[in-house]
Amino acid sequence: MVILYKRKLSSPRNVTSIIKSSMSETEFKFKSIHHEISLVTIIAMAQILCQGSITMSMSIMDVVLKSFPGEYQSSIKVWFMGSFALTLGTFILISGKLGDIYGLKCIFAIGWVWTCLSALLTGLSVYTHSVVFYIICRALQGIGFALLLPCGMGIIGNLYPVGFRKNFVFSIVGAAGPFGAALGALMAAVIAQLSWWPLCFFIISIIGAAFAGLTIWLIPNSINAASKDFKEFDLIGSLIGTTGLILLNIVLNQGPLAGWNKPYIIALLVISVFLIGGFFIYELKFAEYPLLPMSIFNYKIGMVLICIALGWGSFGIWQYYYWIIMLELRNYTPIAVGASYIPVLVLGIVAAMSVAFIIHRTRPSYILFAASLGFHVGCIMLAVTPVKQSYWGLTFGQLFILTWGMDLSFAAGSIILSDFLPKEHQGMAGSLVSTVVNYSVSLFLSLASNIEVETYKKVHSSIKSYRNAIYFGIGISGLGVLLAFAFILFQIFLHDKNDTLDKESNFDLQSETTQVPSDDELEK
Template sequence: MAGDKELDVTLSRSESIRSTVHNFSPLHEFAFVFVVCMSQFMTQAALGTVLAPLDIISDSFGITNPGISSWLIAGYSLTVGTFILFFGRCGDLFGYRSMYIIGFVWFAVWSMIAGVSVYSNTLLFIFARTLQGLGPAMLLPNGLALLGATYRPGKKKFMVFSLFGATAPNGSVCGAVIAAIFAEFAWWPWIFWSMAIYCMVLAGLAVLVIPSSPAPARGMSARELLWETDIIGATLGITGLVLVNIAWNQAPVVGWHVPYVYVLLIIGTLILAGFFVWEIKYASNPLIPFETLNIDVSFILACVACGWASFGIWIYYFWRFLEDIRMKSPLVAAAEFAPPTVAGLIASFTTGILLGKIRPGWIMLMAMMAFTIGNVLSAIDPVHQTYWALTFVTLIIIPWGMDMSFPAATVVLSNAVGRRHQGVAASLVTTVVNYSISLGLGFAGTVEAHVNNGGKTFHDRLKGYRGALYMGIGLGVLGLATSLVYLIKSRPRANEEKTLSEEVTE
């Protein structure tokens, strides 16, 4: 009965939003889709804004250790990945629109503080960047939930979700270009101050164009809210993920021989084990409904984890290769990153068409191939080769991995969990994507630190970067193998479904 009641609430929420959207003018609908897609755009833009001027920002704080520099990226992705599930549940309770607006306001506040940290020290900047990630953690699941609740299954929904995915590479490139301009021709704190201003503008637009959604939390007691939000599960899950991630990203900075690194890893792993025990056996409203997650979902999430960890390694070390090895300025490097904006759009709309024609498993296979090939080409890219050879080809291929894997995974999970847990499906995908980026950087940083002989010379740094990219290749190959196993395993069922469909048609 509780499940039926929860389903009724979910369905009534979806119908409420859909009925409002049916009254939209074309301009209003365009503005609605634009504002929601900005959640993905700004999430990746905040990644690109540090990638391009990383050396400039590091120099201003006196950072010389590459491991500490990587924290400027990893800290942000860490909080994005670890808090998505919790904020997705908050959206279910307090309303998607409210959480979405709060997300942009929070994003703006901590972007402002990240810029102000120029007057302080590295610790405040890393702290601000880490807390800045809570904004996208609120935006992504609730933005996806708004789109899911607004559009019924069909071609239009496929295209809208593909457009949402297409903003990822465009956001990253635009963020990098704007950051490079500010860093080279003005002052790098304006990168974050301008981001804060834009986030506040988007928060205002969200107030105007996003329809209100029901907030079941109204009228609940504090005790009921604690159980509905699964605060115990959220605390265990977030704490465990954070400790494991800190261990892997701190190890390249201080070394694995330092006791607190592996102690954090052990404690984090034990807490994560406690999270799974709590969620499966004791939680009345678990953050993750494990009973609905079948073996197909496990395969898909494993593919996404490997692919996006591979991507996280690629995006960081390919920027390092361009700026530190080829000695490109941030603005020139950002200009060279222009191809993903076009390739990403083509990949997204191609995926939107393919999702209605072939199984998502095939799309996931192609995505893993793109991630793997992109890392291979980057790892073997000669230092003095022309941009139009391997570098250009790499930048054309990589966006296909991003913009094929995300919608394919979302569709598979959406179909697997049913209508009651659509928000969970979207949250799980975005959690795995962003957490894997951060964790992948930790893996690659450990490899880099062990092969670069301290990184004192040009050739040692190049050796370290290539070693990290080889780690990205390994993760990509693992994702490729996993997607192949998934395809082989799901083939008999796909044939049965096809036969059943033909019999119904006859």
């Protein structure tokens, strides 16, 4: 027998009691609370290693560049992070679709295996004496995490119905991002400065192998595929779209290094534009099973994704030039810069965990506005920070503010899209947010790098060229603030009082209907 009852969540409880009392919200797919914690840890670890791999590339970029023979332009270091973010953002949408077709657990396990092998190859690239091969290996690493992130988010979306518990788990995964960014930067700096930088990647390889096994063991087989038919995968659209996005990003990153007048740069730019245009035409007119069905989009989804793209694009610019300024102009050691990221670790966890409670009490548009404002103010603070100022001045302040921007936007966006899309598209829900976050980081950073290079050619001043690039970040984050504010106005003038995206969902903390299994069902 199944008993239905109403429980009040407004009474004071600690987090542990809330989790235990809501076990039934997970539809009883966990063997125990320990099983659930282990599964969430596996998914959160993908987020930790992903963000850690990004900051790792910046904390050790000078050490890595010096380990390869030859003379290179300083701006080639953009590729150390950019190549990873490029493939991560480009392939995520495809991997989410593959997860929806072939099974989220299957693709998630493959992602761990790919991460293991690509990280091993990246560490071994030191023996090739080729910085280009190292950049290629970093791009291969991005594909591994492109398989992991959306499928991990999709698994959560499948296991949990709409409610506090689901939001709480999404917040845990969101908190894993800043935790991984801070931990990855510091640990990589320590290893590279005191030992040997390839060890950073060998450690990731070992973790990937271990978590591939844990994925097969712990994630329930009930996470089944929506369809086993390959024809539901838009192969032609995937090839056209990914090729166009990759070529465009290569052109934007390589243009300032090689020169925009080089024939191959012009040719690749033209080809990329035609491919991206052809992708949209094919998806709208000819694709039987498009990667992005237009039926899932409305103005709210569009506003959410655009605000996230502009905010995270500005954050990618801030993050890269923060490290450049600290290492080159303030002459901090990699360990010192990594240690400066510790506030991100602590505050990031607090900010992300707050989303589970905030999302119930305010509209998503307000959360996005606060996140966009955090990105904008953080970029402004970096642009006006004096080079010789103490860390405890504007430097510490911008870390505090930007952390809230990161976690409010990512966690809130993931929750909103997961609640809006049906279970058969949960892989797509994870893909949309992760694609926008990571490709925007790579895209806008490449544009900022162009501004930096062109400015330096004219004024021959590193600080002025860096700040002009940061001003571009201020501009796009400011646009994000305006769009987020417009989102709020749309809801007010359209009298849209829903907390969700045109979908009924139970976000009321005061009363939730929960299913409690009988004793016989528990024994089973």
